[in-house]
Amino acid sequence: MAVDLTKLVFHSNYPAFKNNREYTGTLSITGSTSGGTNTRTFDIALDTEPDLLDVIFNGNSNSPDARPDDAWFKNGEIWVPTNNAGGGNPSRWRLTYEVEGTTLTVTATYIQQFVTGETLTSTDFSYKIVDYSVF
Amino acid sequence: MATDLTKIAFDSRLNYLKKFNSVSEQSFTFGATYVEEDIDHGLTYIPFWAVGVDLFNNGVIWSNEYVWEYAESSAAGSNAPPNFVTWMTTDTLTVEVYAGSGTNQQSGDSTIYYGVYLDYGS
Numbered sequence: 001m002a003v004d005l006t007k008l009v010f011h012s013n014y015p016a017f018k019n020n021r022e023y024t025g026t027l028s029i030t031g032s033t034s035g036g037t038n039t040r041t042f043d044i045a046l047d048t049e050p051d052l053l054d055v056i057f058n059g060n061s062n063s064p065d066a067r068p069d070d071a072w073f074k075n076g077e078i079w080v081p082t083n084n085a086g087g088g089n090p091s092r093w094r095l096t097y098e099v100e101g102t103t104l105t106v107t108a109t110y111i112q113q114f115v116t117g118e119t120l121t122s123t124d125f126s127y128k129i130v131d132y133s134v135f
Numbered sequence: 136m137a138t139d140l141t142k143i144a145f146d147s148r149l150n151y152l153k154k155f156n157s158v159s160e161q162s163f164t165f166g167a168t169y170v171e172e173d174i175d176h177g178l179t180y181i182p183f184w185a186v187g188v189d190l191f192n193n194g195v196i197w198s199n200e201y202v203w204e205y206a207e208s209s210a211a212g213s214n215a216p217p218n219f220v221t222w223m224t225t226d227t228l229t230v231e232v233y234a235g236s237g238t239n240q241q242s243g244d245s246t247i248y249y250g251v252y253l254d255y256g257s
Contacts (some may be wrong), residue, residue, distance in 0.1 A: 009243075011152065018150070018189070019254065019255065021152040021154065054183060056223070066169070066171060067220075067222045067231075068222075068224065068229060070224055070225075071222035071223060071224045071229070072181050072222065072223045072224075073220065073222040073223070075220060075221075076220055076222070080231065100169075128181075130183070130255065
């Protein structure tokens with residue numbers, strides 16, 4: 001009997017996601033802020049245009065945020081200390097990302113209210129990107 | 136029929152997402168504000184994960200965070216809907232569920248649906 005190769009357990013005529021490439025690195029939020037929306041953007045070059053990405057971050061947390069500093073997250077904020085003595089709280093930066101072609105752009109956004117300009121204490125956060133190629 | 140070798144599903148050069156264990160649901164009870172549910176995995180590294188929560192206990196599973204348009208006055212108070220965030224350490228997946236506030240506040244029991252996968256990354 002001829003073997004029908006399309007029936008192989010490890011064969012599929014449909015594409016499959018495979019963990020193809022991993023990118024890791026550290027980014028830094030620095031400088032000063034002003035009232036309203038403050039953003040920082042970071043471009044990360046990818047080797048190839050991705051089919052599907054998973055992106056996770058690691059960075060400072062702060063009370064009342066219960067996330068420990070060593071935890072990684074997909075959606076959330078990192079906390080950046082400032083010279084704002086009156087508020088007593090560090091600035092809270094939400095991390096998002098978008099992809100165009102082979103460039104992934106991470107955006108950190110902080111909405112500043114009730115206080116004037118703040119000087120930030122330079123704060124690092126890490127990213128990990130896994131590219132799932134479709135074969 | 137000719138076999139297209141690029142469609143071979145197994146390629147030993149690469150890692151694959153394989154589910155860590157068969158358990159994928161955890162019940163919880165909404166708290167007054169936030170409630171944390173810890174799911175132990177003990178893998179000693181950060182694995183891939185995905186989480187959904189039945190935020191309104193009506194069979195609709197929300198992935199990611201529920202987003203709503205805030206269109207209320209401060210005088211009327213907040214009616215924020217339920218929401219959740221997740222984070223992962225080398226031994227535990229934590230799901231923090233916010234019950235919401237005002238007329239949108241949830242109570243009672245509901246379910247977290249999750250997957251933890253092996254062989255994350257290259």
